[in-house]
Amino acid sequence: MVRQPPPTAPPAPARALLPLILPAAVVGVAAALVFVGVSRAAEQLQHVLWGPLPDALGVGRYSVPWMFVMLTATGLAVGLVVWKAPGHAGPEPATLGLDAPVLAPFVLPGLVLAVGLMLAGGPSLGPENPIIAVNIALAAWLGGRLVPRAEDGMWPALAEAGTIGAMFGTPVAAALVISEALAGRPMRGRLWDNLFASLTAGACGALTTTLVSRPSFDLGLPPFGHPRWGDVAAALVIAPASALLGMCAVYGFPYVHAAFRRLRHPMLMLPAGGVVLGALAAAGGQLTLFKGLDEVAELARAPEGRSAGGFAALAVVKLAALLVAASCGFRGGRIFPAVFVGAALGLCAHALVPGVHPAVGVSTGVLGMLLAITRQGWVSLFTAAVLVSSPAVLALLCIGSLPAWLLVTGRPQMQLRADGTPVR
Template identity: 80%
Template sequence: MVQDSEQRAPSVAPATPARVLLPSTLPAVAVGVVSCLVLVGVSVAAEELQDLLWGPLPDALGIGRYSVAWMFVMLVATGAAIGLVVWKVPGHAGPDPATVGLDAPVLPPAVLPGLLLATALMLAGGPSLGPENPIIAVNVGLAVWLGGRALPRAPGRMWPALAEAATIGALFGTPVAAALVISEALAREETRGLLWDNLFPPLTAAAAGALTATLVEHPSFDLDLPSFGRPGWGDLSAALVVASAGALLGMGAVRSFPHVHGAFRRLRHPMLMLPAGGAVLGVLAALGGHLTLFKGLDEIAVLARDPEGRSAGEFAVLTVVKLAALVVAASCGFRGGRIFPAVFAGTALGLCAHALVSGVHPSVGVSAGVLGMLLAITRQGWVSLFVAAVLVASPGVIALLCIASLPAWLLVTGRPQMQLRPDGTPVR
């Protein structure tokens, strides 16, 4: 009887006392603030360089700022400049970016300056990648290096979690995205204790990073699309179809990734791989126009400003070209992340659906397209839902996205990811 009652008793996860959690607050806040300042510093420096390269310089040369010739020259030159950094700067700007995801490796301090330089050049020069992966890697390396010296008795695994959460919080201007990423990571691991006890230090770092970003940069992801009220059956059908289409298109990019990476890898040297990648990106820019350049966050605002301003064919071209540019840039050695370009491709897909079928509300099309695309490219379910929802800032769309994520997830789960092992085979 005693054994039966013991077996039937519910298992209760042990709670962590407040006195154990409290000492982690100050290090978490410090990591959050520093991580945000690194992100903001690189972003501001890249924006200043971008304004020069794509403004006064072509004007002084008498060349159109976004002419085909200038886009081609700039992308090849950016590839050559980053190739030189990868070749000659100590640390070679870190590992092959095709092998790195959001869960960054701990890099030695000597690698970080070259990685920061390569990231800033990439952001300014126009390749279709975002800052998230390399900045997370830099912040993880800094946190482990500085934190290990400031608090040598603190567990070493704490610092990468704090830095990753802080950077994600700063990127999105809210700690919610970081909490979602960490909760997914904890679900994959054998963790002990209550969820919120495990989330407390990284959530503190994410909140500090997000608050610093809000005070310094005032980030906003709301595209100011036409307001969306109560969803109907037609909206549900549209969300299901567009999200699934986004997942399928994204999986097409994922499937091509190892093959494109292998083609560039045969060139062997960064001074060949990166300029060649820049040349391919120049051709794609000629096909898709200047909106397919850069990480895509400012460019999606341009698309959303006039959902009726382009035909379905034009939106389709933007979608396909941006996806192709993302695959090429991530394959040939440019240092950058894949979230923001995928958001652009999903936005263009959603607006394409609206242009094809006027009954597809722009907010539904955009959020569902982004959801499906991010599920395929990132394989981060909660983050995909979060980003898709904040772009339209409409409570009515959340239920649609939750339902639309189910068939889209079935299309992507268990299949290759947009990340490779060192031998070039895809991670599953």
């Protein structure tokens, strides 16, 4: 008996997709403006805290005493917000990923203030998780009132896509993340029909960010030509090695988080985290501060300027700072600091073996680290690729992702359940 293939779902008609364009575009633009606004406000505060203020006090901008003071003070300030703000600046950040829950509107001011203080003060976290949570809450609240008959889950999906598009400057990242989230779920219509609204939101978010702030992820590394056999070997070694280093932080996450949780109060947990981060900054220097995107660009400007040991030390200190900041209660994401760790590890490989091209080392190092920290395959591949702006590196990244993914899949993630056990 010949088995008939399963019937394919009919495509969504254009009249069903056309009404989604306007709300998706509005959400994408609004998500980008929130992201740019919070980022710029934090940058202005960072400029004051790490520039005119220490100059006026007669201390070095990045001296060890000032780093200790600033990181401890940031812990105190964020701890006060978490303690006193309505909603306590959102749920426990260790339990959140990119797919944030829909928060009540009264929680958002405290969350925005907490992430702004964190970004300006120097802890090693990025803005992605809190900004996605803010945009999802705003979109769900406003959209539910303006279009009450909208499909359940539409507004959060649009807000997440718009924010991811805004952060990475391209809708491709949003489409890839949403397609990964759709895997295993029942879909009505074809995949592209289901991605249509999210792609629209991501495109509008990316275009808004590009027009307003003109972000760039290109690190300006030496151009990479055609792959060689040595590049294949490097990808097969560096990506899993970076993933293994990232898994060290993942396995340590529940224990470090539990240690800070024993302090029980945000006014103890966060300042204690600030003190530890100050010690790490004293060991690693100013490049190990902040979310890491500007710092990794500075690191990549002179790949010959440090020894292999120097790059390795930066990678280890930054990873430890990411682990502490994510464990003690700071509101922030882990993608951008993980990019710094992976890039430093890739440059370490180049310093050890000069035959390893810097672009290959950085991209595969970032790929392995992001696979371990985020467990988001498309985000890891895409971020690693845009850092070097070379289409030829894509095949190497796909090859390097295979052993790295085998090392991380099915293992604990850097995300905890409410009872403190890791998500798998």
